[in-house]
Amino acid sequence: MRNEDLDTQRSKPEFAAAMLEDLHWLGIRWQEGPDVGGPYAPYEQSRRRELYLEAWRMLVQGGFVYPCRCSRKDLARSAQAPHDEDDEPVYPGTCRPERRSIQTVAPESPAGLNWRFRVPDEEEIMFEDGHFGPQRFVAGGDFGDFLVWRRDDVPAYQLAVVVDDAAMRITEVVRGADLLRSTARQILVYRALGWEEPSWYHCSLMRDAEGQRLAKRHDALSLRALREQGRTAEEVIAMFSSGPLQRGEHS
Numbered sequence: 001m002r003n004e005d006l007d008t009q010r011s012k013p014e015f016a017a018a019m020l021e022d023l024h025w026l027g028i029r030w031q032e033g034p035d036v037g038g039p040y041a042p043y044e045q046s047r048r049r050e051l052y053l054e055a056w057r058m059l060v061q062g063g064f065v066y067p068c069r070c071s072r073k074d075l076a077r078s079a080q081a082p083h084d085e086d087d088e089p090v091y092p093g094t095c096r097p098e099r100r101s102i103q104t105v106a107p108e109s110p111a112g113l114n115w116r117f118r119v120p121d122e123e124e125i126m127f128e129d130g131h132f133g134p135q136r137f138v139a140g141g142d143f144g145d146f147l148v149w150r151r152d153d154v155p156a157y158q159l160a161v162v163v164d165d166a167a168m169r170i171t172e173v174v175r176g177a178d179l180l181r182s183t184a185r186q187i188l189v190y191r192a193l194g195w196e197e198p199s200w201y202h203c204s205l206m207r208d209a210e211g212q213r214l215a216k217r218h219d220a221l222s223l224r225a226l227r228e229q230g231r232t233a234e235e236v237i238a239m240f241s242s243g244p245l246q247r248g249e250h251s
Helices: 013-026 049-061 072-078 157-167 177-193 223-228 233-239
Strands: 065-068 114-117 124-129 133-138 146-149 172-176 199-203
Touching: 013 223, 013 233, 049 065, 049 114, 049 146, 049 157, 049 177, 114 177, 124 177, 124 199, 133 177, 146 157, 157 177, 172 177, 177 199, 223 233
Parallel strands: 172 199
Antiparallel strands: 065 114, 114 146, 124 133
16 A cells, blocks of 8 residues: 655645545555555655655666756647546657757756656557557657656656655556556656566546546545445445446435
8 A cells, every 4th residue: 555645735644544544444455555564665655755866866867857847837838638638748849858968967956847758759668458458659649758757846656656666566557547658658767767667457447327437526436425425335346346337326
């Protein structure tokens, strides 16, 4: 169990406590985690900053990343739309330097600038998914230069999960199909850092009767809300194992 709490605006101690409580209520147990410890502690990303900084320095020194001054407003005006509603927009290359001019001396801190991974344009990133089979994405087409560190001095998801999975010796990553493209990005980070990548298994997403995937905005289907309705753990598991949820089924 790893608490990915890097977003300080959304991550509060009470939220983490509620997460652990709800998962225990559902019957999920783990051998390592923030509440039980383990050999790869700490299990909160907010306490693993030095690991992320070291990986960022390695990427800078290897010439794989570059600083970017573009704001969210700049990207909204010029970037291509993301392929998925939660995916990162394809970066238009405004701050992208030529390969030969990328700096390889890491500044004292990454703060104040976005740092982007310079993808090898037109390179095919292929991997075997345990569920969907062979996957193929083209760097520079299916996705562009992506964030590894944010200007507010927070490591980005694509870097943090690679660092943690490698440090915690994760051998199989199981997650939703909406992250297939992120896997291609993360494979590039693994290669740049010289680390062995895990195997991958992407699950189909849970959807409602209209085909819309369930997400955090469906608060009425959160574990906490279902508990407060008086549902048992067994009922909740059966509900989410029976296929697409019909509108109003959770009421």
